[in-house]
Amino acid sequence: MAEETSHYDVVVLGAGAVGENVADRASRTGLSVAVVEPALVGGECSYWACMPSKALLRPGDAVAAAQAVPGADAAVTGRLDPAAVLARRDEVAAHWDDAGQVAWVEGAGLTLLRGHARFTGPRTLVVDGADGTERVVTARCAVVVATGSLPVVAETFATVRPWTSREATSAHRVPERLAVVGGGVVATELATAFADLGSDVTVLVRGGRLLTGAEPFAGQAVARALADRGVRVVVGATVTSAVRDDAGVHLDVVHRAVDGAGNDTGGPERLTVDEVLVATGRRPATDDLGLETLGLRPGGALEVDDRLQVAGVDGGWLFAAGDVTGRTATTHQGKYDARVVGDVIAARFDPRPADAGDALGGPSRQDEAAAVPWSRYRATADTAAVPQVVFTRPQVAWVGRTQEQAAHAGLDVEVLTYELGDLAAATVTAAGYEGRAQLVVDTRRDVVVGATFVGPDVADMLHAATIAVVGEVPLSRLWHAVPSYPTLSEVWLRLLEAAGR
Ligand SMILES: Cc1cc2nc3c(=O)[nH]c(=O)nc-3n(C[C@H](O)[C@H](O)[C@H](O)COP(=O)(O)OP(=O)(O)OC[C@H]3O[C@@H](n4cnc5c(N)ncnc54)[C@H](O)[C@@H]3O)c2cc1C
Numbered sequence: 001m002a003e004e005t006s007h008y009d010v011v012v013l014g015a016g017a018v019g020e021n022v023a024d025r026a027s028r029t030g031l032s033v034a035v036v037e038p039a040l041v042g043g044e045c046s047y048w049a050c051m052p053s054k055a056l057l058r059p060g061d062a063v064a065a066a067q068a069v070p071g072a073d074a075a076v077t078g079r080l081d082p083a084a085v086l087a088r089r090d091e092v093a094a095h096w097d098d099a100g101q102v103a104w105v106e107g108a109g110l111t112l113l114r115g116h117a118r119f120t121g122p123r124t125l126v127v128d129g130a131d132g133t134e135r136v137v138t139a140r141c142a143v144v145v146a147t148g149s150l151p152v153v154a155e156t157f158a159t160v161r162p163w164t165s166r167e168a169t170s171a172h173r174v175p176e177r178l179a180v181v182g183g184g185v186v187a188t189e190l191a192t193a194f195a196d197l198g199s200d201v202t203v204l205v206r207g208g209r210l211l212t213g214a215e216p217f218a219g220q221a222v223a224r225a226l227a228d229r230g231v232r233v234v235v236g237a238t239v240t241s242a243v244r245d246d247a248g249v250h251l252d253v254v255h256r257a258v259d260g261a262g263n264d265t266g267g268p269e270r271l272t273v274d275e276v277l278v279a280t281g282r283r284p285a286t287d288d289l290g291l292e293t294l295g296l297r298p299g300g301a302l303e304v305d306d307r308l309q310v311a312g313v314d315g316g317w318l319f320a321a322g323d324v325t326g327r328t329a330t331t332h333q334g335k336y337d338a339r340v341v342g343d344v345i346a347a348r349f350d351p352r353p354a355d356a357g358d359a360l361g362g363p364s365r366q367d368e369a370a371a372v373p374w375s376r377y378r379a380t381a382d383t384a385a386v387p388q389v390v391f392t393r394p395q396v397a398w399v400g401r402t403q404e405q406a407a408h409a410g411l412d413v414e415v416l417t418y419e420l421g422d423l424a425a426a427t428v429t430a431a432g433y434e435g436r437a438q439l440v441v442d443t444r445r446d447v448v449v450g451a452t453f454v455g456p457d458v459a460d461m462l463h464a465a466t467i468a469v470v471g472e473v474p475l476s477r478l479w480h481a482v483p484s485y486p487t488l489s490e491v492w493l494r495l496l497e498a499a500g501r
């Protein structure tokens, strides 16, 4: 049943973390903004990704931290209480109730349209409501697609009701036996969490190592730590069939495995588990957006430039941000893109008198038109300095280029490494603290282009490195950034000493 047409200046598809931020910023010069969302306002991150997964990981970290300190260890001798961990996770996920975020959207002066949006032509959409209503919505100025991504699940698992990250992060029961297929960020974090909760976990990795986006030593450290906690990590593994019956899910796996002595112990095996978590990557959610009416291909990523403007559509009205672009797959980077695209739209379509932005110091039409890299209207960091933290134990944090990526880019690099366990702060933090920091230095420009930290509590060390990379701070100036004693940040001093300072 079609209703009357509603007109807005800007329409944002998706009220995930990215869509919310786009909408808020785009409205800052007085544009009317509608956000369309068929599910929970807040999207994946709040209810099925970042927040619940970190809530599942934190208790194990807290216990491990105490157990690593002689004297404190005696106070922490029990096991985690899975029911209490899951209950706290429920709270962190707001019990999958978006009332708080709806209140925020409405308080920000945005219009929330509940339903699934699809294009019927340029700047025109139909919003299908859950109650069967169809509302036509037009955008006078711009449309931003922020519909996120969906897990990739191979046909092999079609009949066994596998877990994706959604079922894992919202689970209300801890499986006795869990297989995790994949070796990326979701696989390593959730293998860690469920091992902490008491599952017998097997990780089936297609390639030769974990976390292939990071420096090789990072994945090796995580694999070692998982093995030490009784998790079986099988490399070179392919699941050839999956069947569920009353006894569980039976997986036929072919793999190669090498034992400590270098012997090949691999081969085909049948693995029976209670649940199988498929964590084999995500794909942009663009299947059913009506993109074909705009001359775009459904199903793929929406390719954008540094203004987040979609390539291949005339008129400068279509933008995309977040996971749907295939350019970024973290909340923080998606929100950075959201700030950029929101500012571009607020400035370009500013309804106020021509110089209003300049006079008030806010978004400015002239500045946007003349924008250069590193201005607020260009997502320059997406190519120069993307930070990522993996909340495994040990944590893995990196920004910018790995050694291999820097070499691939033709840079002359020097690689500086330091074992974090040799720092005074490590001695105080934990008995037998193990970790490593590595800087990739562009020797021609004398600046850091990449940094990796692996170890307990390194997540918050990353931002100093991000500032060094974004700021292109010369090593000669970094030398004057004095780290406090005894903190893990003293590693910066040791790394600079290794560079001959
Ligand atoms: C298990 C897991 C853990 C993660 N942990 C972290 C972490 O710790 N830190 C981090 O930075 N990142 C993390 N991520 C990544 C992060 O969750 C995503 O990068 C982020 O959620 C992407 O935000 P988004 O707004 O682009 O998409 P989403 O959050 O997916 O939001 C998209 C929204 O669009 C809506 N939508 C879809 N189609 C339509 C349509 N046709 N019309 C209208 N609306 C539509 C959807 O319902 C959804 O609400 C994690 C991911 C996973 C899977």
Ligand SMILES: NC(=O)c1ccc[n+]([C@@H]2O[C@H](COP(=O)([O-])OP(=O)(O)OC[C@H]3O[C@@H](n4cnc5c(N)ncnc54)[C@H](O)[C@@H]3O)[C@@H](O)[C@H]2O)c1
Residues within 6 Å of the ligand: 154, 181, 182, 183, 184, 185, 186, 187, 189, 205, 206, 207, 211, 212, 279, 280, 281, 282, 329, 330, 388, 389, 390, 391
């Ligand atoms: N802490 C965080 O910031 C955080 C946490 C979780 C997820 N995320 C984001 O979510 C995104 C998705 O995470 P992900 O772990 O699903 O993807 P990923 O790209 O990190 O890892 C996918 C893994 O699946 C493997 N794989 C792919 N196809 C396979 C197949 N057919 N069979 C077996 N293995 C296969 C890959 O080799 C890889 O190991 C990531 O890009 C990440 O940025 C971020």
